[in-house]
Amino acid sequence: MGENLVRILDGNTFVVSEKTGDIEATPIEPAGLFSIDTRFLSKWVLTVNGERLTPLSYDDLQYYEARFFLVPGMATHYVDAKLSIIRERAVGSSFRERLTILNHDEVPVDLEVRMDAGSDFADLFEVKDEILNKKGEIYTEVESDRLRLGYRRGNFCRETTIAATGGPRYDRNGFAYSIRLEPNEQWQVDVDVHTAAVGPGGRDLRIGLQAHGHERLALQHDLEEWIAAAPKVNCECEPLARTYKRSLVDLAALRFSPVSLAGQTLPAAGLPWFMTMFGRDSILTCLQTLPFTPSLSRTTLRILAALQGARFDDFREEDPGRILHEMRYGESAAFEEQPHSPYYGSVDATPLFVVLLDEYERWSGDSALVMELERETRAALKWIDDYADLVGNGYIWYERRNTDTGLENQCWKDSWDSISYSDGRLPGFPRATCEVQGYAYDAKVRAARLAREFWGDPAFADRLEREAAELKERFNRDWWVADGEFYALGLDPEGGQMDVLSSNIGHLLWSGIVTEERAAKLAEHLVGPRLFSGWGVRTLAEGEVRYNPIGYHNGTIWPFDNSFIAWGLRRYGYAEEAATIAQGIIDASVYFDGRLPEAFGGYRRELTKFPVEYPTACSPQAWSTGAPMLLIRTMLGIEPHEGHLAVEPVLPVGMGRIEVLDIPGRWGRVDAFARGRLEIDRLAA
Numbered sequence: 041m042g043e044n045l046v047r048i049l050d051g052n053t054f055v056v057s058e059k060t061g062d063i064e065a066t067p068i069e070p071a072g073l074f075s076i077d078t079r080f081l082s083k084w085v086l087t088v089n090g091e092r093l094t095p096l097s098y099d100d101l102q103y104y105e106a107r108f109f110l111v112p113g114m115a116t117h118y119v120d121a122k123l124s125i126i127r128e129r130a131v132g133s134s135f136r137e138r139l140t141i142l143n144h145d146e147v148p149v150d151l152e153v154r155m156d157a158g159s160d161f162a163d164l165f166e167v168k169d170e171i172l173n174k175k176g177e178i179y180t181e182v183e184s185d186r187l188r189l190g191y192r193r194g195n196f197c198r199e200t201t202i203a204a205t206g207g208p209r210y211d212r213n214g215f216a217y218s219i220r221l222e223p224n225e226q227w228q229v230d231v232d233v234h235t236a237a238v239g240p241g242g243r244d245l246r247i248g249l250q251a252h253g254h255e256r257l258a259l260q261h262d263l264e265e266w267i268a269a270a271p272k273v274n275c276e277c278e279p280l281a282r283t284y285k286r287s288l289v290d291l292a293a294l295r296f297s298p299v300s301l302a303g304q305t306l307p308a309a310g311l312p313w314f315m316t317m318f319g320r321d322s323i324l325t326c327l328q329t330l331p332f333t334p335s336l337s338r339t340t341l342r343i344l345a346a347l348q349g350a351r352f353d354d355f356r357e358e359d360p361g362r363i364l365h366e367m368r369y370g371e372s373a374a375f376e377e378q379p380h381s382p383y384y385g386s387v388d389a390t391p392l393f394v395v396l397l398d399e400y401e402r403w404s405g406d407s408a409l410v411m412e413l414e415r416e417t418r419a420a421l422k423w424i425d426d427y428a429d430l431v432g433n434g435y436i437w438y439e440r441r442n443t444d445t446g447l448e449n450q451c452w453k454d455s456w457d458s459i460s461y462s463d464g465r466l467p468g469f470p471r472a473t474c475e476v477q478g479y480a481y482d483a484k485v486r487a488a489r490l491a492r493e494f495w496g497d498p499a500f501a502d503r504l505e506r507e508a509a510e511l512k513e514r515f516n517r518d519w520w521v522a523d524g525e526f527y528a529l530g531l532d533p534e535g536g537q538m539d540v541l542s543s544n545i546g547h548l549l550w551s552g553i554v555t556e557e558r559a560a561k562l563a564e565h566l567v568g569p570r571l572f573s574g575w576g577v578r579t580l581a582e583g584e585v586r587y588n589p590i591g592y593h594n595g596t597i598w599p600f601d602n603s604f605i606a607w608g609l610r611r612y613g614y615a616e617e618a619a620t621i622a623q624g625i626i627d628a629s630v631y632f633d634g635r636l637p638e639a640f641g642g643y644r645r646e647l648t649k650f651p652v653e654y655p656t657a658c659s660p661q662a663w664s665t666g667a668p669m670l671l672i673r674t675m676l677g678i679e680p681h682e683g684h685l686a687v688e689p690v691l692p693v694g695m696g697r698i699e700v701l702d703i704p705g706r707w708g709r710v711d712a713f714a715r716g717r718l719e720i721d722r723l724a725a
Contacts, residue, residue, distance in 0.1 A: 045057065045058065045059075045071065046058070046059055046061075046098060046100070046106055046108075047311055047312070047659075048100075048103065048104055048105060048106050048129065048130075048131055049103060049104065049131065049293050049294075049311055049315070050103070050104040050131045050132050050259065050293065051293070051294070051295045051296045051297060051305065051308065051315075052075055052076060052296060052297060052315070053073070053074070053075040053131045053132070053133075053134075053135065053235075054073075054074050054075075054131065054311055054312065054315055055072070055073050055074070055129070055131055055135060056070065056071045056072060056074070056312055057071055057084070058071065058095075059095045059098055059108070060086070060092070060093050060094070060095045060108060060110055061084075061086065061098075061106075061108040061110070061127040061129060061137075062084060062085045062086060062092070062093075063081055063082065063083060063084035063085070064082075064083055064084075064085055065079070065082040065083065065160070065162075065167075070167045070168070070312065072162075072167070073131075073135050073200075073233065073235070074164065074312070074315070075235050075237070076237055076299065076369040076370070077163060077164040077165075077316065077368050077369045077370030077373070078161060078162070078163060078164070078198050078235075078237065078369075078370050078371070079159065079160060079161065079162040079164070079167060080135075080159055080161070080198065080200045080233075080235045081135070081157065081158070081159050081200060081233065082158060082159050082160040082162065083156055083157060083158035083159070084155065084156070084157055085155070085156040086110075086125070086127070086139070086153075086154070086155055087153075087154050087156070088112050088123065088125065088141070088151055088152070088153055088154075089112070089151060089152050090152065090154075091112050091113060093110040093111065093112060093125055094110060094111055094112070094113060095108060095109065095110055096109045096110065096111060097109050102259070102260070102263060102289075103263075103289055103290065103292065103293035104130055104131050104132060104259050104293070105128070105129060105130040105131075105259075106128075106129050107126065107127070107128045107129070108126065108127040108128075108129070109124070109125075109126055110124075110125040110126070110127065111123060111124065111125065112125075121144075122143065122144050122145035122149070123141060123142065123143060123144065123145075123149070123151075124141070124142040124144065125139070125140070125141050125142075126138075126139075126140040126141075126142075127139055128140070130259070132258075132259055134232060134233060134234045134235065135232075135233040135234075135235075136230065136231065136232055136233070137230070137231045137233075138228065138229070138230050138231075139153075139228065139229050139230075139231065140226060140227070140228045141153065141219075141221065141226065141227045141228075142224075142225075142226045143221035143222065143223060143224065143225050143226070144224070145223060146223050147223060148220055148221060148222050148223065149220070149221050150218070150219070150220050151217075151218075151219050151220075151221065152216065152217075152218055153216065153217045153218075153219060154214060154215070154216040154217075155204075155214045155215055155216070155231070156213055156214040157187065157189070157202055157213070157214040157215070158189065158213065158214075159178075159189045159191075159200050160172060160174070160178070161174070161178060161189075161190075161191035161198050161371075162174075163370035163371045163372045164313065164368075164370055165368075165370065165372050165378060166372070168313055174191070174193075175193055176191055176192050176193025176194070176196070176371075177191070177192050177193070178190070178191050179191070179192065180212045182210050182211060182212055183210065184210075185203060185210075186201055186202060186203040186210065187201070187202040187203075187210045187211075187212075187214070187215060188200070188201050188202075189201075189202070193371065193375070194375075195238075196238075196371060196374050196375070197236075197237075197238035198235070198236070198237055198238070198371075199235070199236040199238070200233060200234070200235055200236075201233070201234045201235075201236070202215070202231065202232075202233050203231070203232050203234075204229055204230065204231040204232075205229045205230045205231075206229040208229075217229070237369070262292075263289070263292055266288075266292045266333075267288060267289070267292075269333075269335075269704075270288055270332050270333060271331065271332055271700050271701055271702050271703050271704070272699075272700070272701040272702060273285075273672065273698070273699070273700055273701075274698070274699040274701070275695075275696065275697060275698040275699065276695070276696025276697050276698075277626065277695045277696055277698070277716075279626050279627065279629055279630045279634070280626050280629075280668065280672070280695070280698070282629070282633075282634040283626065283629040283634040283635075283636060283668045284668050284669070284672065285634070286633070286634035286635050287634075287635075287636070287664075287665040287666070287667075287668050287669065288332070288333075288665075290635060290660035290665045291307065291325075291329065291333060291336075291662070291665045291666070293660065294307050294308045294310070294311075294315075294660060294662050294665065295307065295308070295336075296308035296315065296316060296317060298317055298343060298347075298367065299369055304339045304342065304343055305336070305339055306322045306326075306336060306339055306340040306343050306344075307321070307322050307325040307326070307336060307340070307662040307665075307666075308322075308662060309321040309322070309658070309661065309662050309663075310638060310658030310659070310660060310661030310662055310664075311658055311659065311660055311661070312658070313658065314658060314661075316366065316367055316368060316369070317343065317344075317364070317366070317367045318365065318366050319344055319363045319364045319365050319366075319386055319389030319390075319392075319393070320365065320386050320388055320389045320392065320452060321662050321663055322340045322344070322662070323340065323344070323363075323389060323392045323393060323395075323396050324392065324600065324604070324663050324666070325662040325663045325665070325666045326340050326341075326396055326400075327392075327395070327396055327399060327666075327670070328600070328603060328604075328663060328666030328667065328669050328670040329665075329666045329669045329670075330399060330400065330403050331403070331669065331672075331673050331678055331700075331703050331704075331705070332669045332703075334400070334403055334404055334704055334705070337396060337399075337400040337404075338400065338404075338406065338409060340396070341393070341396060341397055341400065341409065341413060342409075342412075342413075344363050344364065344389075344393055345393075345413050345416040347364050347367070347382055348361065348362070348363060348364075348416050348419060348420070349361060349362035349363070349364070349384050349423075353384075354441040354442060355376065355379050355442050356379045356381065356382065356383050356384055356442070357379070357383065357384045357385040357440065357441050357442055357446055358384045359384065359423055359427040360419060360422070360423065360427070361390065361416075361419035361420050361421075361422050361423030361427070362384045362389075362390050362420075362423050362427070363384070363386070363389040363390045363392075363393045363420065364382040364383065364384050364386075364389065365382070365383050365384055365385050365386035365389060365447075365450070366380050366382060366383050366386075367380060367381070367382040367383075368380035368381065368382075368383075377445075378445045379442055379445055379446065383446075385438075385440060385442070385446050385447045385450050386447075386450050387428060387436050387437075387438045387450045387451060387473075387476050388450075388451055388452060388475070388476050388479055390420045390423050390424065390428070391420070391424060391436070391476070391479040391480045391482070391483035392479055392483075393416075393417075393420050394417055394420050394421065394483035394486060394487050395479065395482050395483050395486055397409070397410060397413060397417060397486075397490070398486035398487070398489060398490055399486070401490070401494075402680045403680050403705045403706065404705060404706055405683075405705075405706030407494055410490055410494045410495075411494060411495075414490075414494075414495050417487060417490065420483075421483065421484070421487055421504070424436060424480050424483065424484075425507075428480075430470045431470060431472075431533050434510070434511060434514055435472045435477055435480075435515075435531070436472060436476045436477060436480055437470035437471065437472045437533075438450040438451070438469075438470060438471060438472075439469040439470035439471070440469075448469075449471070451473040451475070451476055452475070453473075453544075453579065453593040454593075455592045455593050457586065457591075457593075457594065458579075458592070458593035458594060459471055459473065459529060459530050459538060460529075460538060460540060460585070460586050461536075461538050461539065461540070462538075462539045462540050462584065462585065463585060464585030464586050467530065467532045467536070467538060468532060468533070470533055471530055471531075471532065472530055472531045473529060473530045473544065474515075474519055474527050474528060474529060474530060474544050474545070474547075474548060475544045475547035475548060475551070477511065477515050477519070477553065478515075478547055478548045478550075478551030478552070478553040478554075479547075479551055480511065481508050481511050481512055481515070481551055481552065481553040482551040482552055482553070484504045484505070484507055484508035484511070485504070485505065485508045485552065487501075487504050488500075488501040488502075488504040488505045488508070489501070491504065511553070512553050512555075515553055516553075516554075516555050516558070518531065518535065519531065519537070520558070521537055521539045524539065524541060525558075525561045525565075526541050526545055526561065526562065526565055527544075527545050527548055527554075527562075528540075529542045529544055540580060540581070540584045540586075541565060541570060541571065541580075541581035541584065542579060542580050542581065543566075543571065543577050543578065543579050543580070543598075543601050543602075543605060545562050545565065545566070546562070546566055546577065546601070546602075546604060546605025546606075546608050546609070547601075547604055547605070547608065548562070548608070549562060549605070549608025549609055549611060549612055550604050550605075550607045550608030550611055551608070552611065554612070556612070559612040559613075559614070560614075563609055563612070563614040563617045565581075566605060566609065566617065566621070567617045567620050567621065569582070569644075570582045570583055572620070572621070572624070573589075573597060573624075573642050573643060573644050573645055574624060574644060574645025574646065575597055575624045575625070575627065575628045575640070575645050575651045576597035576598075576599065576602045576621065576624045576625050576628065577597065577601065577602050577605050577621060578595050578596070578597055578642040579591075579593050579594060579595060579596055579597070579598060579601065579642070580593070580594045580595050582595070582642075582644075589641045589642035589643045589652070590641050590642070590652065590654060590655075592639070592654075595642040596639040596640065596641060596642050596654055597628075597639065597640055597641070597642050597651070598638065598639045598664075599625050599628075599636040599637075599639075599663075599664045599667035600663035600664055600666065600667050602621050602624070602625050602667065602671075603625070603666070603667040603668075603670035603671050603674070604670065605621060606618040606619075606621045606622050606670070606671060606674045607670055607673070607674045609621070610674045610677065610690075615677070615690035616690065618674050618675070618690070619675060619690055619691060619692040619693075620692065622671040622674060622675050622692060623692035623695070624645075625667060625668075625671060626668070626671070626692075628640065628651045629668070631650040631651055632651075632659075635659060635660055635664075636664040636665070636667055636668065637653065637654065637657040637658070637659045637661065637664060638654070638657035638658040638659065638661040638664055639654045639657050640652060640653055640654050640657070641653070641654060672698070672700060675689060675690065675691050675692070675695075675698070675714070676688075676689045676691075676698065676700060676712050676714050677689050677690065678700070678703065678712055680705065680706070683706060683707065684707050684710075685703060685705060685707055685710050685712070687712045687713075687714075689712075689713075689714030689715075691714050691715065691716035691717070692716055693716060693717050694716055694717075695716030696715065696716055697713070697714070697715045697716075698713070698714045698715075698716075699711065699712075699713050700712045700713075
């Protein structure tokens with residue numbers, strides 16, 4: 041996304057515009073008003089006396105509102121402008137804009153104020169792929185008090201209705217006013233843009249999708265409640281305090297309410313392309329944020345359980361017990377031109393669902409949810425054993441069944457070239473990646489606890505523990521790359537190792553599948569020069585054939601990835617190494633104004649004064665918003681333990697004092713405190 045674009049959002053709705061507030065969609069800058077995977081406005085351009093306006097500044101007031109200060113004319117000749125134009129914009133269940141014009145001149149002025157409006161009703165996939173191929177009818181209806189834009193294809197209908205105060209003249213291309221302003225007079229109008237999404241049976245799918253309320257005051261109140269409910273983080277490290285606060289607000293903005301389950305929210309994956317539910321992304325974000333926003337975990341688990349796979353469907357890659365990968369509501373999904381209705385092509389969401397349920401109970405004590413989701417959890421475990429082992433050797437494998445539009449790589453590194461051998465070749469299918477085996481191990485260990493303590497099934501618990509132990513032994517035999525002393529990124533069906541050094545080994549640590557004697561070598565790799573850039577751990581080690589510091593999964597640094605790696609290092613006792621990684625990510629956050637991006641360049645820190653931006657990274661992005669929270673948990677050593685909260689801090693050198701106040705859990709609310717060591721302390725040690 042271009043740096044000149046402004047984004048405001050509220051869960052199910054978001055707007056991407058220029059710094060003037062104008063929306064003018066192009067293939068290079070995919071601006072628009074978007075909701076439920078459809079662009080409802082592709083043109084929204086304000087002119088005064090036929091002239092476009094120039095921005096003086098804009099205020100990013102809250103995630104759901106912005107204010108633009110404009111003057112007439114081009115940037116070269118507005119110095120002595122006699123008019124000020126202010127656009128105040130907010131999104132919620134609809135899109136609202138207040139337009140104010142002030143006359144600073146000593147004489148009256150006559151103005152022609154016009155808003156050009158239009159919509160291509162593009163599916164988000166069409167926008168992303170820069171291919172607009174509408175098969176239905178776009179229509180425009182001009183009424184006395186409103187302008188209606190619409191698109192119809194069979195029983196699929198999307199509409200944008202525009203209504204403004206002040207009695208404008210509507211036409212097919214927008215609306216206009218002819219006004220006269222006296223000296224020092226101001227003129228003001230309000231514009232409401234309502235969107236409608238009609239599905240089968242004529243039902244408006246947007247009814248009830250008021251994730252956080254209708255009006256600005258309701259949105260403000262909701263945000264205040266959200267912040268008040270979260271723990272307070274006070275610290276001497278200003279970058280950490282800033283990125284925590286920014287992440288908390290961004291996480292509020294990313295709360296998404298599914299169409300079929302209005303009123304419940306889970307984290308959407310990220311703006312602009314992934315403002316919908318993703319199984320993997322939502323689960324990992326909840327794991328990161330559990331000590332801070334535990335309510336998200338409960339709703340995420342219930343939503344994903346409600347949409348769990350129940351049949352065999354090759355188009356959607358659905359199996360009984362499988363947790364969805366992605367859900368879409370646009371035209372291409374409605375007409376099955378792509379399978380996201382929902383699509384199940386993910387091999388890690390299902391074991392991670394079990395992991396999150398157990399971790400949530402450990403924090404919350406919510407045994408009722410564990411009982412409620414017993415059937416879905418057992419189905420997820422059955423999927424691991426019966427449907428995910430495509431080769432028959434006890435591992436989770438993937439090979440897409442939808443060969444037209446399904447994902448080739450169904451692990452978190454899902455780009456086409458992310459899984460390779462050390463010579464750069466891409467393996468055939470099916471493929472198995474290492475971190476997913478760790479998730480399966482962790483899921484079985486955790487499910488054994490649930491079965492023994494809550495479901496009254498000790499035999500099932502014994503079986504799961506036995507299977508987990510066997511998996512751990514088998515994995516440590518088959519995946520260890522002896523000459524490199526690390527675990528292979530993946531295996532091919534013949535047992536051949538994809539023997540590249542990758543960040544995935546850090547996920548093995550947080551899952552617990554690594555043997556104690558091998559953990560030290562992994563820790564050495566993770567903070568060594570091939571993987572650790574100084575800003576963070578690269579997805580692929582420097583020196584590998586496919587290494588590229590700005591390759592999406594082949595050398596970039598992902599803050600979410602690093603947060604789980606640090607958590608894994610801490611689990612095995614490598615607190616200093618975990619603190620080193622945390623410090624790198626926190627340092628990087630300074631250069632992104634506290635909002636950690638999806639990914640950034642993997643260049644060595646000594647080569648750059650600042651982390652290099654990845655050009656198409658999502659921002660905000662859910663599991664990047666969660667990264668500072670998991671890093672705080674890791675640095676303070678905050679863990680549930682026998683019904684209370686244990687705290688064992690190890691902070692980076694020089695970080696200073698940190699207070700995390702009112703941490704919620706089964707213990708009520710408690711505080712945690714820590715102080716980083718000074719450099720002199722480190723040298724003495």
